[in-house]
Amino acid sequence: MASPHTPIEAPGFTPGDVYYILFRHKWKIVICTIAGLLAAGVYYRFFPPNFQSEAKLFIRYVVTDTKMVAQDGTDSTAKTPDMRGETIMDSEVEILTSLDLARNVVETIGAEKILAKSGGGKDVAKAAELIRKNLYVDVPSMSSVIRVYFVNPDADIVQPVVRELIYQYLKMHVEAHRATGLIGDFLNQETDQLRLLLNETQEELHKALDKAGVISLADAKQVYIRQIAQTRDEIRAAQAEYAERSTILAELSKNAPVPAETPTKAVAEQTPAQPEIPAEVLSRYRTALERVDSLRRQVQGLLVQYTEESSLVKDFRVQLDAAEAQKRKLERAYPQFLRPGVLPAVPTSSATAGSAAGTLDLKAESARLDGLQAKIKVLTQQLVAVQASADRLAGMEGTILELERRRDVEMENYRYYASRLEQARTSEALGTAKVSNISQIESPSAPFIDWTKFKKKLLMIGASGLGIGIVWAVLIEMYLDRTVRRPVDFERTLRIPLFLSIPALGGKGRRRIPLPGLGKIKALRRGAAPVENKTTELVSWDSAHPLHPFHETLRDRLIGYFESRNLIHKPKLIAITGLGRSAGVTTTAAGLASCLSETGDGNVLLVDLTPGHGSARQFYRGTSVCGFDDMLMVRDKAQVQEKLFVVAGPSEGDTLSRILPQRFNKLVPQLKASNFDYIIFDMPPVSQISITPRLAGFMDLVLMVIESEKTDRHLVQKAAALLASTNAHVGAVLNKARTYVPQRLFQETLGNS
Secondary structure (H helix, E strand, O other): OOOOOOOOOOOOOOHHHHHHHHHHOHHHHHHHHHHHHHHHHHHHHHOOOOEEEEEEEEEOOOOOOOEEEOOOOOEEEOOOOOOOOOOHHHHHHHHHOOHHHHHHHHHHHOHHHHOOOOOOOOOHHHHHHHHHHOEEEEOOOOOOEEEEEEEEOOHHHHHHHHHHHHHHHHHHHHHHHHOHHHHHHHHHHHHHHHHHHHHHHHHHHHHHHHHHOOOOHHHHHHHHHHHHHHHHHHHHHHHHHHHHHHHHHHHHHHOOOOOOHHHHHHHHHHOOOOOOOOHHHHHHHHHHHHHHHHHHHHHHHHHHHOOOOOHHHHHHHHHHHHHHHHHHHHHHHOHHHHOOOOOOOOOOOHHHOOOOOOOOOHHHHHHHHHHHHHHHHHHHHHHHHHHHHHHHHHHHHHHHHHHHHHHHHHHHHHHHHHHHHHHHHHHHHHHHHHOOOEEEEEOOOOOEEOHHHHHHHHHHHHHHHHHHHHHHHHHHHHHHOOEOOOHHHHHHHHOOOEEEEEEOEOOOOOEOOOOOOHHHHHHHHOOOOOOOOOOOOOHHHOOOOOOHHHHHHHHHHHHHHHHHOOOOOOOEEEEEEEOOOOOOHHHHHHHHHHHHOOOOOOEEEEEEOOOOOOHHHHHOOHHHOEEHHHHHHOHHHHEEEOOEEEEEOOOOHHHHHHHHHHHHHHHHHHHHHOOEEEEEEEOOOOOOOOOHHHHHHHOOEEEEEEEOOOOEHHHHHHHHHHHHOOOOOEEEEEEEEOOOOOOOOOOOOOOOO
């Protein structure tokens, strides 16, 4: 078995600690519990349960637009942030509890209805905050169902709020995941911008085409090429015919016969009513008709590809007007041209020179040559005009082609964005009617009161008082109260051998030992001698005294301790000290001395070294106790009962600390030569200026009496270290220990029953 001086490793937090905390602070816990119950009653009285309506939504999956319109007009792919769906439900909960959603509900239902029983008013922000505060969204673990319920004192408002909340949530769900609003705004901006750019490009292209005098660049180039080739062919044909007729006219002029008058007269006789039209005029009229007809056909062909404002069309119009003016001039000079069927026949060319008549009209041929020459000149002018227009078109071809390419690109982009905008508008118009991924598996219920939850809240409020009391007790026990309270404190923190734990007598939290002489004992504990006892006998340490068994136990443990150390010398010096005036040092010293004197052989000496009234004066009649020096010379004066001697140290408290160590050093040989078995010193409290640390080195054992729940642990550790620095053996006695836990539940120490 371990000796008292051997510290035993204490266990950690045990059920005994729980019992000790609960029973020591039971009144705090009881008061806090009563306060919690009262708070629950007040809550029930002034905060009655509210009505609520709930609905359930089943989220099958989340539909997200996989194609997004990028800034460059291309499509980019959008992926969901978590393909396993771990964040989907959290995202939906955030949408349901958003302030914007609550504001939309308030704007639909009306703030005055929502705030009717919550203070009234029409503040939209206050009503939205009320909805969000009293809206609860619950998602069970590993579930795709969202439970939504709204709580409010007004039974008429809870169901409409939940119904409108779900409707607005579905709309916001579509906007958030399919981005209809965001894409719609973007597409609107892009479409409008592209429309403006396309209009500007079209305007620039029209101006360039008007400047070039064409409607279509490709068609105009083909027309110019065809007209230039046709005009050149006509010029070459006219030049060939002119050369041919010039040669024929030259040959005929050489061999022309003298004209006879008979044919002329015959002709005149045939048409007496018509004036004679000269052959030259006839030829010019025919040429004018052909030119007017040719120019009209050319103008009609140009109008297919060009506008009236085209320079080419305008040039041909000028030539047509000039040809028509020449034609009208000839018709005014010769009105017979206007009568149908009277247009004179054109004399045959040189090819008919071999006819029966055998003559040619040289003047007519000469006029034909003049007409061919005029035709070649006009065709040459037309060719120059067409080539000039073609050159202008070639100069503007690059600008027109660039504008056309830009127009085509802008037209393609505009059509793409317009189609996407139309799709977005269609999706937005469909709205929540197409939210097929979310099902409402439970419609908003009728208003009801959830008594289960309300009772749980009341229970929590009531139990909070108990919890606060327990927490308060634990804080005091673990952190705030740093005093030595129980024997287990020596084992856990102080590491000082504990010889005995003496319980307190009576009072709150103490052991109650009802004895007839308890009033006398209380008087002794207060430091007053019992006036009813007139002898010098140690009246308080008879066998009937309640502390006598504990002092006997302390005696036995001291004897065992000395035997374990193999201390056989006599006398054995024992110092009893403490850390305060009311620790019970004097009582312990006197009781121990009395019990040691009952062991049989040997004598016990009790020396009082405390300043003022010492232990002998407290437990014996003060006038009968002699001094320490007198006891060594006249021993009988110090004897108070058989084998027990009591002496007092010097009464000069101020000089005691200076002279006693030197005197004590000289008295040690005399003490050792005496026939005392035990000499017990009632020492002053341990401090830096007391004599206790100076005399501790002379002692075989120094016992510190520590008052429970009064002495700080840190002070005990410092005192033990101070005594240990003198090579003294230090032990402890815990005095006035209070046992709060009933022994039937837990027995903390041995021998206290």
